[in-house]
Amino acid sequence: xxxxxxxxxxxxxxxxxxxxxxxxxxxxxxxxxxxxxxxxxxxxxxxxxxxxxxxxxxxxxxxxxxxxxxxxxxxxxxxxxxxxxxxxxxxxxxxxxxxxxxxxxxxxxxxxxxxxxxxxxxxxxxxxxxxxxxxxxxxxxxxxxxxxxxxxxxxxxxxxxxxxxxxxxxxxxxxxxxxxxxxxxxxxxxxxxxxxxxxxxxxxxxxxxxxx
Numbered sequence: 301x302x303x304x305x306x307x308x309x310x311x312x313x314x315x316x317x318x319x320x321x322x323x324x325x326x327x328x329x330x331x332x333x334x335x336x337x338x339x340x341x342x343x344x345x346x347x348x349x350x351x352x353x354x355x356x357x358x359x360x361x362x363x364x365x366x367x368x369x370x371x372x373x374x375x376x377x378x379x380x381x382x383x384x385x386x387x388x389x390x391x392x393x394x395x396x397x398x399x400x401x402x403x404x405x406x407x408x409x410x411x412x413x414x415x416x417x418x419x420x421x422x423x424x425x426x427x428x429x430x431x432x433x434x435x436x437x438x439x440x441x442x443x444x445x446x447x448x449x450x451x452x453x454x455x456x457x458x459x460x461x462x463x464x465x466x467x468x469x470x471x472x473x474x475x476x477x478x479x480x481x482x483x484x485x486x487x488x489x490x491x492x493x494x495x496x497x498x499x500x501x502x503x504x505x506x507x508x509x510x511x512x
Contacts (some may be wrong), residue, residue, distance in 0.1 A: 301407075301409055301470060303470065306478055307474045309471030310408070312346075312350060312351060312352075312469060315408045317353075318408050320379065322378050323343070323344075325340065325341070325354070325410045326376065326378075327339075327356070327364070327374060327387070328374075328376070329368040330372045332369075336367075340356045341356065341434075343433070350454055351410070351412075353464065355462070355464075357460060357461050365460050371416070373412050373468075374411065374414040376411070377408075379407055382405035383491065383494075384403055385430045387400055387401055389483070389490035391482040403474075408471050409469075409472075411466070413464070413465060414464055415465070417460065417461035417463060418461070419464050420456055424456050424462050425442075428444045431444055473505065475502065475508075484506055488506045491503035491506070
């Protein structure tokens with residue numbers, strides 16, 4: 301990933317927060333047929349330091365967990381807020397007009413060796429953990445134990461667990477840091493007027509970087 305220094309986000313806790321907020325990652329592995337990408341939810345564990353561990357699961361029928369090159373680290377990509385940035389929001393547009401559109405975004409790339417965990421007890425614990433986290437905001441959260449036990453056994457037998465001990469963690473926050481302060485103010489104001497979730501989140505990121 302191209303990463304100019306002014307867009308780098310080196311703080312591990314900030315990158316972990318993005319993963320927790322946007323856990324649906326893209327797992328990329330090298331197979332005998334070439335690159336293969338799968339889109340799955342992950343849990344991030346901060347241990348072991350410094351970068352932690354990613355955990356997820358794949359369908360047993362998915363060839364990716366069998367047909368990957370163990371010599372090449374897997375890459376997992378997490379996409380945070382992203383949105384179009386209009387040059388009309390820049391104060392400098394009125395001064396010289398030398399402005400162009402761009403796209404702001406926050407992403408995390410995590411890489412490390414892919415480990416397959418074909419253990420039904422491990423998979424059951426992981427599925428319960430993943431479910432409990434995403435059901436927690438609901439007033440009447442569903443639990444794995446709400447389903448018949450034999451059905452749960454059948455479903456968990458149809459998946460395998462995966463782990464990626466993170467050996468490299470890279471964050472890129474392209475949130476208008478390369479613009480003058482007055483342009484960043486205009487970007488934040490323009491984004492808030494759009495009133496979409498991504499625009500509001502990006503406005504917050506732009507303002508946070510103003511204070512860093």
